[in-house]
Amino acid sequence: MSSHAHSAPHAMPAPTGFISKWVFSLDHKVIGIQYFLLALAAVCLGIVLSVLMRFHLVWPSAHLPFITGGQMTPEQYLALVTMHGTIMVFFVLTTAPQSGFGNYFLPIQIGAADMAFPRLNMLSFWTTFLAFVAIIAAFFVPGGSPISGWTAYPPLSGLGQVTGPGEGWGQTMWIVSIALFCGASLMGALNFIATIIDLRAPGMTLMRMPLTCWGWFVTAILGLLAFGVLLAAGVLLLLDRSAGTSFFVPASEVVTDTLLNHKGGSPILWQHLFWFFGHPEVYIAILPGMGVASHLLSTFSRKPIYGYRAMAYAMCGIGFLGFMVWGHHMFISGMSPYSGFAFSVLTMAIGVPSAIKTFNWLGTLWNGKIQFTSPMLFALGFVSLFISGGLSGLFLAQPAVDNRLHATYYVVAHFHLVMGVAAIFGIFGATYFWFPKMFGRMMSEPLGKLHFWITFAGAYCIFMPMHFIGIAGAIRRYADYTGVQYLAQFQPVHKFMTIAAFITAAGQLIFLWNFFWSLKHGAKASDNPWHATTLEWSTATPPPHDNFGGHYPSVYRGPYEFSVPGVTEDYVPQHLAPQEVPRSK
Amino acid sequence: MPIASVNDVVEIIEPKRGGPSGPSKPPRGFGGGGNGGGSGSDSPGRQRAYVTGMTVALGGILMFFMALVSAYIVRKGAGTDWRALIVPRILWVNTAILIISSFTLSRSRRHFLRDDLQGFRHWWYVTTALGFLFLVGQLIAWRQLNAAGVYLASNPSSSFFYVFTAAHGLHILGGLGALLAVAFHKGRRMSLATSSSVVAMYWHFMDGLWVFLFLLLTLGR
Amino acid sequence: MHRDLRIRDLRSKGSAATPALLALLITIMVVATVYVFAANLYPAPTAITAIGEMIDRQYDMTLWVTGIVFILSQLGLAYAIFRFRDRGQKAAFTRGNNTLEVIWTSATIILFVGLGLLGRKAWGETRFTPAEPNAIQVEVTTNQFAFNFRYAGPDGKFGRIDTKQISASSGNPLGLDSNDPAGKDDIVVPTLTVPVNRQVELVLHSQDVIHNFYVRELRLQQDAVPGLAIPIHFTATKIGQYEVVCTQLCGLGHYHMRSLLNVVSDEDYAAFLKASAQ
Numbered sequence A: 001m002s003s004h005a006h007s008a009p010h011a012m013p014a015p016t017g018f019i020s021k022w023v024f025s026l027d028h029k030v031i032g033i034q035y036f037l038l039a040l041a042a043v044c045l046g047i048v049l050s051v052l053m054r055f056h057l058v059w060p061s062a063h064l065p066f067i068t069g070g071q072m073t074p075e076q077y078l079a080l081v082t083m084h085g086t087i088m089v090f091f092v093l094t095t096a097p098q099s100g101f102g103n104y105f106l107p108i109q110i111g112a113a114d115m116a117f118p119r120l121n122m123l124s125f126w127t128t129f130l131a132f133v134a135i136i137a138a139f140f141v142p143g144g145s146p147i148s149g150w151t152a153y154p155p156l157s158g159l160g161q162v163t164g165p166g167e168g169w170g171q172t173m174w175i176v177s178i179a180l181f182c183g184a185s186l187m188g189a190l191n192f193i194a195t196i197i198d199l200r201a202p203g204m205t206l207m208r209m210p211l212t213c214w215g216w217f218v219t220a221i222l223g224l225l226a227f228g229v230l231l232a233a234g235v236l237l238l239l240d241r242s243a244g245t246s247f248f249v250p251a252s253e254v255v256t257d258t259l260l261n262h263k264g265g266s267p268i269l270w271q272h273l274f275w276f277f278g279h280p281e282v283y284i285a286i287l288p289g290m291g292v293a294s295h296l297l298s299t300f301s302r303k304p305i306y307g308y309r310a311m312a313y314a315m316c317g318i319g320f321l322g323f324m325v326w327g328h329h330m331f332i333s334g335m336s337p338y339s340g341f342a343f344s345v346l347t348m349a350i351g352v353p354s355a356i357k358t359f360n361w362l363g364t365l366w367n368g369k370i371q372f373t374s375p376m377l378f379a380l381g382f383v384s385l386f387i388s389g390g391l392s393g394l395f396l397a398q399p400a401v402d403n404r405l406h407a408t409y410y411v412v413a414h415f416h417l418v419m420g421v422a423a424i425f426g427i428f429g430a431t432y433f434w435f436p437k438m439f440g441r442m443m444s445e446p447l448g449k450l451h452f453w454i455t456f457a458g459a460y461c462i463f464m465p466m467h468f469i470g471i472a473g474a475i476r477r478y479a480d481y482t483g484v485q486y487l488a489q490f491q492p493v494h495k496f497m498t499i500a501a502f503i504t505a506a507g508q509l510i511f512l513w514n515f516f517w518s519l520k521h522g523a524k525a526s527d528n529p530w531h532a533t534t535l536e537w538s539t540a541t542p543p544p545h546d547n548f549g550g551h552y553p554s555v556y557r558g559p560y561e562f563s564v565p566g567v568t569e570d571y572v573p574q575h576l577a578p579q580e581v582p583r584s585k
Numbered sequence B: 001m002p003i004a005s006v007n008d009v010v011e012i013i014e015p016k017r018g019g020p021s022g023p024s025k026p027p028r029g030f031g032g033g034g035n036g037g038g039s040g041s042d043s044p045g046r047q048r049a050y051v052t053g054m055t056v057a058l059g060g061i062l063m064f065f066m067a068l069v070s071a072y073i074v075r076k077g078a079g080t081d082w083r084a085l086i087v088p089r090i091l092w093v094n095t096a097i098l099i100i101s102s103f104t105l106s107r108s109r110r111h112f113l114r115d116d117l118q119g120f121r122h123w124w125y126v127t128t129a130l131g132f133l134f135l136v137g138q139l140i141a142w143r144q145l146n147a148a149g150v151y152l153a154s155n156p157s158s159s160f161f162y163v164f165t166a167a168h169g170l171h172i173l174g175g176l177g178a179l180l181a182v183a184f185h186k187g188r189r190m191s192l193a194t195s196s197s198v199v200a201m202y203w204h205f206m207d208g209l210w211v212f213l214f215l216l217l218t219l220g221r
Numbered sequence C: 001m002h003r004d005l006r007i008r009d010l011r012s013k014g015s016a017a018t019p020a021l022l023a024l025l026i027t028i029m030v031v032a033t034v035y036v037f038a039a040n041l042y043p044a045p046t047a048i049t050a051i052g053e054m055i056d057r058q059y060d061m062t063l064w065v066t067g068i069v070f071i072l073s074q075l076g077l078a079y080a081i082f083r084f085r086d087r088g089q090k091a092a093f094t095r096g097n098n099t100l101e102v103i104w105t106s107a108t109i110i111l112f113v114g115l116g117l118l119g120r121k122a123w124g125e126t127r128f129t130p131a132e133p134n135a136i137q138v139e140v141t142t143n144q145f146a147f148n149f150r151y152a153g154p155d156g157k158f159g160r161i162d163t164k165q166i167s168a169s170s171g172n173p174l175g176l177d178s179n180d181p182a183g184k185d186d187i188v189v190p191t192l193t194v195p196v197n198r199q200v201e202l203v204l205h206s207q208d209v210i211h212n213f214y215v216r217e218l219r220l221q222q223d224a225v226p227g228l229a230i231p232i233h234f235t236a237t238k239i240g241q242y243e244v245v246c247t248q249l250c251g252l253g254h255y256h257m258r259s260l261l262n263v264v265s266d267e268d269y270a271a272f273l274k275a276s277a278q
C-alpha cells in the first residue's frame, strides 16, 4: 500500500481544464491563492471605506459626488463603520493569514501533498466567497447596509427597520453573511487540524514544525471552538428578527412611542455569545501573524528562533486563555462586577504569553546578522506594533480604568495597532516572503521598502494620536463632533490622522503595483532565494501539483537551524540527511 | 521505500537541550508524525485523517449545541416570562428509537469486523430505517405541539424546543444521507472500513447528544 | 543548491541606511509619544469624584509600568536593529536560555497580574460597594436619542410606569401611569442636576436599545440595558457643568445623544427642585 502511495502520490490527479484548475480547484495552492485574492479585494474595499470615514470626520459637510443627497448622513457613516469593521475582521484578517497562506503553505511545510480533505477545502472557499457576496449585497438592499457595528448588539440589531435605516434587509444580509462565513471557517478549521495531525512527513514531529504551522494549528483550534458559537448566536438573532422569538430582545420595548410585542429576552446574552467568539477571533487574526513574524525574524537574523518551545507553548497558552477572557469587553455592560473582576485578572494573565513572545523575538534578533529585506522589515514592524498595541491592552483589561476608556478612541487605537495593523504587517511580510515561491518571481525590493516606510510611519501617525484623544474622552462610532461640545477641541488631531490615512492608503497602491507588476516582470526566483530552511524551499518554484514532484521529504531536524557551527552554509534545511549537510573542515 | 529510515542516520549536529532540533529523533507524537509520505487516497495517513476529521468536526458541532444550551440556561434564568413546556409524549418513543438505532449500528459494525458483509448490510439498513423513523416521530411531535397552539414564538421555552429539535434534526438528516451513502458505498475515496466507522462515530454522537437535549428539555424545563 | 546573484546581493551585507532609518523611526515614535504624555498635550479634565481620583491613580500606575516597558522594549528593538545589522559577521548560534525564559515569565506574571489585582480597589468602590441608603435617587431613562432624569418629588416615591402610556410626543416620555398618585409629583427633566458632596444613586433604564451614561469627569461609564435596572453611584465634589454622553452605539443619532450634569450647591439644588416641581 505504501509503495503504491509513492508511485501515485497525489490524491487528485493534476487537473487540466481551466475551470477545474483555477475555479473549482481542489489544489490547496490554488485555493490558497483564491483566498488571498478574495482578501485582497476585501482589504481594498475596507480601506476605501475607512478613508471615507476619516474624510467625513474632518469635512462633514463636503459634497461627495457618489453619495445620494451629496452629503454623508450619520447613518451612512455608521454603515461605513459597520461594513469596514466586518469586512476587515472577517474577510481580511481571518481570511488572508489563515485560509490564504495557511492553505498554501501548511501542507508544504509539513511535507504533505495536499490538505486532508481537498473537496471540503474547495467547499469552504466557495462558501466564504458566497459570504462575501452576501456582505457586499448588504450595500445594495433596500434601506442600505446595517448600522449596528461589527458587534451587532441587539436590540439595535434585533428589531428591524424601526431602530434605524439599514436595520431591515441590511442587517439580515449581515447575519446571513456571517453565518455562511462561520460554516466556511468551521470546515477550514477541521481541515487544518486533521492535516496537521495526520499528514506530517516522517520525522516532522510537532516540535519540529515551523512556528507558522503552530500558529495555523492553534488558530484552527480556536476557529473550531469559536465559530460554532457565533453561528448559534446568529441563528437566534435571525429568529428574533424574523420569527418573533425573544432570545435577545427584551419585553416592553418602546421604539418611537410604539410598544413592541416581545417577551423578556436578554440583550446581554448576545454579548456573552458574541464575545465568547469575538475574543478568540482577535487571536485568530493575530496568531498566524505571530507565526510568520517568528519565522521571518529567525530566517533573516540567520539565527535559530530564540526559545522555540517557549514560543510554541506561548501560542497554546494564548489559545487556551483566549477562551476565558471574553468578559473584558463587557465590564460596563451590566454584567456582574465580580465576574468582571475575574475576567480582568485572567486578561492580565493572557498578557504573559504575549510578553514571552516579545522577549523571544528580541532574543532572536540579539547577536544576529540581520538582513533587511522587505519581509524582514514588515516582521520588525510587526514586533514594534505588537508591543505598542499590546501594552495599551493592560489599561483596558482593568475594569476601573475601563470606566474611563471604554468606547473611546483609545480602544480604536488599541485594537487597530495590535490586531489590525500588526496582523496586516504579518500578511505583508508573508506576501513578500512567499511571493517568489508562489509565483516564481521576486517582488521589487526598492518598492517593497518604500511601501514599508510609508505604511509603518503612516500606521503610527494614524493610530497613535487616537490614544491621546481617547484618554481625553473622544468617543468612537460618532458620525460627527457637533453633537457634543467638548469633542470640537480634538478636530485638529482628527485632521492630522485623516491626512495620515490618505497618505497611508495611497501608499498601498505601491504594494498593488509591485504585486501585479512582479507577477509578470519580477526577477526570476530560484528555489530557495532567501536561503531558508523549511520544506517549501526544498521543492521547485512554484511547487508542482503534488508539492514535491513524486517523492516525499523526510525531516531530520528542527525548522530554524541557522548559522550552525561547523557547517559550510549558514543554514541547514530540514530535509537534508545529516550526511548530506556540507561541512567545513 | 525511497527514503532512508530516519532512525539509522548518524546525526552530526550537536543536540542541544531545550531546542527543537534534537537530532533525527524517530517520528513520534500523536498521529505518529508521519505517514510514509503517502498522501495518496488509500494511504494510512489519509484514512486516519478521516477519523481525526470526524472527531474534530464533532468538537465543532458540540460547541454549536453547547452555545445553544448555555443560551437556554441563561435565558431561562434571565426572564420572568418562562413557562415550562410539556414535551409531547411521543418524544419518549423517538428517544427509544434513536437509542436502539445505536445498538443496531454497533451490531452492524461488529458483523463488518467479522467480515460478515451480509450481516453488516442487514443491520446497517435497520439503523437507517430507525433513523428515518426518529425523524418522522420528531415531525409528529411538532405537529402535536402546533395543534396544541404552541408555536416557535409562543414562549422562550417553545422557541428553544423548536431550535434544538430543528438543529438536531438537520444533523440527523445529514447522518441519514451518510448512512445511505455507506449502504451503497458511494465514496470511493474512503474504504468501507473507514467510512462505516466514521459514520458510526457521528451517529452515536448524535444519539448521545439527543439524549442530553431530551433530558435538558424534560428535566431542566 | 541554486544560486541567484541578484537575490544573493539582496540578502548579503546591506548598507547601514535601512537599519539606521528604521531604528530612527522607532526612536522618533517613542520620543513623540513620551513627549505627548509628559507635556500632557491633550489633558483629560480633572476627576470630580474621590473614586475618579482613585481610578486616575490606578491609571497613572499602569501608565508608569507600561510606559517603562514600552520605552525599554521599543528602544531595545531599535538598538538590536541597528547593532546587529549584517556587517558580514557570523550570527551567534543559540537556541535560547531556559533561565531567562523563567525569569521573564515570572517577572511579567508578577507585574501584570499584580497590576490587575491592585485595580480591584477602585473597581470595588464603583461597583461592589452599594450606594448609601440616604443617597439621592435619580432614575435615568434613555431612548433614541435622549436622556430623561426622574426625581421622586416631595413624596419621595417614584410613580408607577405603564409602558402603554409612553408617548414622548404628548409629553409623557417615561409613561408615568396617570392612575398612580405617587407619580403626580415626579420631576422629569432632560438634564441631571445634583448637589455637590452628596452621594447620588442613578438607576439606569432603557426603553429601546442599549445606551450608555458616560461623564468623563466622573470617570464613570455604564450601559443602560432595556429590561434591566442598573444602579451606579457617585459623589461629585466640584460645582460645575459637565457633559453626559452616550457611548453605546444606539442608532443614527448616537453622536448627538447628549445631556448635561449640573453639580450645584445645596441651595441651588433646593431651588432647582422647587422650580421643577411646578
Ligand code: HEM
Pocket (backbone or CB within 6 Å): A047, A050, A051, A053, A054, A081, A082, A084, A085, A086, A088, A089, A093, A148, A149, A150, A151, A412, A416, A419, A420, A421, A424, A462, A475, A476, A477, A478, A501, A504, A505
Ligand atoms: C487605513 C487603515 C485604517 C483606517 C484609517 C481605519 C479607520 C477606522 C475608523 C475611523 C474606524 C471607526 C472608529 C469608530 O468610530 O469607532 C474604524 C473602525 C474599525 N476598524 Fe479600522 N481602519 C483601518 C484599518 C483597519 C484594519 C486593518 C482593521 C482590521 C482589524 C480594522 C478594523 C476595524 C474595526 C473592527 C473597527 C470597528 C468597527 C465597529 O466599530 O464596529 N481597521 N477604523
Ligand SMILES: [Cu+2]
Pocket (backbone or CB within 6 Å): A278, A279, A282, A325, A326, A328, A329
Ligand atoms: Cu477580547
Ligand SMILES: [Cu+2]
Pocket (backbone or CB within 6 Å): C211, C212, C246, C247, C248, C249, C250, C251, C253, C254, C255, C257
Ligand atoms: Cu448612543
